Amino acid sequence: MHTLFISDLHLTPHRPDITGCFFQFMRNEAVNADALYVLGDLFDFWIGDDDPTDFANQIRQEFKRLTQHGVPCYFIHGNRDFLVGRRFARQTGVTLLDEEATIDLYGTKAVILHGDTLCTHDVRYLAFREKVHQPWLQWLFNRLPYWVKKRIVAKIQTDIRSDKSQKAMEIMDVTPDEVIRVMERHQVNLMIHGHTHRPAIHQLSDDPQKTRIVLGDWYTQGSVLVYSDSGYSLGNRLFTQQSSL
Template sequence: MTVLFISDLHLDEKRPDIFRAFLHFLEQDARRADSLYVLGDLFEAWVGDDDDSNIALQSVAAFRQLSDSGTELFFMHGNRDFLLGQDFANQTGGTLLDDPCTIDLFGIPTLLMHGDSLCTADTEYQQLRQQLRSSQWQQQLLAQPLAARRELAQQLRMASSEATGNKAEDIMDVTPDEVVKVLQDHDCTRLIHGHTHRPARHQLTVAGKPAERIVLGDWDTNLWYLHASADGIDLQQRAIAL
């Protein structure tokens, strides 16, 4: 049995190289896996399940082909695609996950997260996150025409880019004490997340027990994925061809 984890692809029409790598990954790597978990920020922006852009339509079709082939699909919201809804899940044949959620990964209790909620030092972002994840705010947004939602998404991306450029690097990384807390709260010894774009495997101690935090990488010059099986886990990367 093989389980794959990816996050932070930020699929966008401005990066056709990443989109081609994504389609190839689904057709080759993911089709040989039993399950694929997408832990947020699959898209650079998702303005609703009625999105009729080429990227949206082709992505849904590719995921549907994958799920129809027998690979289980699981999706988690990120800070860019928090409007992914049940229609998207139904169309792709996948399942939407809560953030956080726990799974039994080959006998090890494993916590899955996008990772943005772990960056508690970035108080400005955490306040924005609370607003964006509000069901009332999302309902009001989804009631607007598609064009208006796309315009707002563009404004949010620009604001995010400007804010990120003015923040210290450590503020945008996870808070170590928060990592320990969530692992304790969920009685897990392994955490898998994305968001920070800092792929690595970190060893730590939680409640006197050895634990691990695995950070998935963002897709840019390389694609990243975590390969898990009964034989172990491996954080892998490959160059993305232009």
């Protein structure tokens, strides 16, 4: 019995090695799990559920194959795929969760989230996040033609890369006080998140009973948390030849 957690894959047609590793993980490992949790940034950028490309259809099919096999799959939005919506969920069988969710892991209560909201010193990003999460703006964006949305997203991606290159790493890391606040709000001793691309297992200095597990990105290898009733491990999956559908 075990549950799997992944985040920050940043899937894109331009990185078939990452996509191939994801396919292998889904078919050889996730299929045997009690559940799979995707904690955001599955895609490098998800333009919308109306994405008609072969790449998007392949990813949808991969999740559909897993959920039809009987493995529950849960998804929390990240800063790159906050436009994943109900249509994607219907097509894949994936369950969309709130930005912070409390779950039971074999008797241990945990809070899971993408992790971007923990970075409270990154004021510029949080202002951008608040803007793009406004329901009326997302409603309007989702009704634009797909080709128009692609052009808008391309501009946003350029701006994000430029902004990120000018920030200190400390600004883009979590704020310890915010971590404690979130854990206390949910009354848990375990937090699991991604976003920072700094995989590690932390015991909080203020309370050693509290543990924060940070998932890694998939830029050079696949980062996976395996959590079972007997313990947990945070490890990597090496890239190999791309799987075919």
